[in-house]
Amino acid sequence: MTKPASEADEPHSQVLRIPADQPLALESGLELGPLQIAYQTYGTLNPEKSNAVLICHALTGDQHVANEHPVTRKAGWWSNLIGPGKPVDTNRYFVICSNVLGGCMGTSGPANINPATGHAYGTEFPVITISDMVRAQARLVDHLGIERLLAVIGGSMGGMQVLAWASLFPDRVFAAMPIACAAKHSAQNIAFHEVGRQAVMADPDWRSGRYFEAGVRPVKGLSVARMGAHITYLSESALQRKFGRKFQDRTAPTFSFDADFQVESYLRYQGISFVERFDANSYLYLTRAMDYFDLAADNGGSLAAAFRGSKTRFCLVSFTSDWLFTTAESRQIVHALNANGASVSFVEIESDKGHDAFLLEEPVLYRTTQGFLDAAASACGVKA
């Protein structure tokens, strides 16, 4: 027994299986095949195939964007935005969301069985990039018979994928909505990711990535990585508002290293609950993919060149208190798009919730998304 059957190999999703003779050419120069892509769809593709909206998920998200999660039993991570009568109205739009390449919820990644060896890939899985994720998604879109997507929408790492989609396949994206993201991962963001990866790799149970064979998992390491990352998703003021210096189930300090403070208890919970649904090696690969993302570098050092001649409509969104992907970084993308005379909207939303704001109750985001998407749909003749 090398590894128990899991969401990685047999997901609770539809799966596109791509045979070994049609491998995916990766940015690293390697080829990956066979591979599988797990995906969810919502709504109905119209006969003209003009109403498809692709949702790209963030680092720790997955394809279960608007349905109950098969592992955590929680509502889909963007079920406030997507569904019947919601801003992304599944009565009108055909919504697709796939697990990213390198993920652990059914699309090929390090937790999947390597058919060449019969055990989990682990660190034998090739290092992948945001562009590789997008090229894999393009295979899925091909498979669904869709020539052009009405819109591609995503936040954070999902936003990076949206930008890569618009840059790699400009003719296949009518409208692009990158939210709370940047055209490159900053030194600070790479630094945070490196701390997370080192936490995973410092866990003795990581076993150089071969933990499945040993029947263990680097629970502690991944949990610490998640705790650190989670701080970067919140703002200082949101932490202060939620927790302040309040004690957890006690009225005075215990003079120990227990979780005396609520914020400690909260972070520990975030770490532990994350480990239940996420694969540690996946976390290494996906954070690496984000680190490597630099759209300007991919286009001869010019971000404007990444969008040259683009006919895609863009709508960028940032949040005032997001210090992981700042408004200034969104604005750089806006400047590059303006330099091309592209059609671009840019909204900075006032929020004190930090980077996570894009996932939370945010009426301005809802109105912006709905207005942008519905205008694109009208321009494409999609029936209301």
Add this chain to the structure above:
Amino acid sequence: MSNAPPHSAIIRSDHHLLASMVSDGARVLDVGCGDGDLLAHLAATKRVDARGIELSRDGVAACVAKGLAVIQGDADTDLFDYPDDCFDYVILSQTLQATRRPKVVVEQMLRIGRNAIVSFPNFGHWRIRTSLMFRGRMPVNENLPDSWYDTPNIHFCTIRDFVELADEVNAKIVQAGALDAAGKPVAVTMPWWFWNLVGEQGIFWLARR
């Protein structure tokens, strides 16, 4: 730039006159587009490719919710990003007086657009002159509702001042108009000094010379 008094009769007639200067199907950038009323009007009636820049977050959100392509930005800083000649018309409606460097803004408008259309409150209007002459006070009225210490309008000018600015930035005046206090166009045949006295709003269509 959301400081322009919204939805007053004067502003609507100003939009009406502005819109009459724009040709069908043109590429239009409205700088300081507020809630997007003018852009929406132009998109609906003239089928223009409508873009906007707006300083206030609420204004931008309202525009995008209407399906308009509008960015959160500043006339003083964000026009530099656009390449030369990327618009047929760049419109600055009731915003010139709130910019930090009006001359640079007008120059940039004429660089990125073949035509620039500017409307502004005329500080040479007789009511303002009398307010200063007889009351000795800065004017506060329905179109300029803020006290001097609150107003975002930091660079008021008169119609005659603007004519001189047009000359300084090497622009030719394709068409000029003025609206009186009732929002009615001032007769075209009148001389500048008369427009400057009775025009509450000045509206200028400029092109590169």
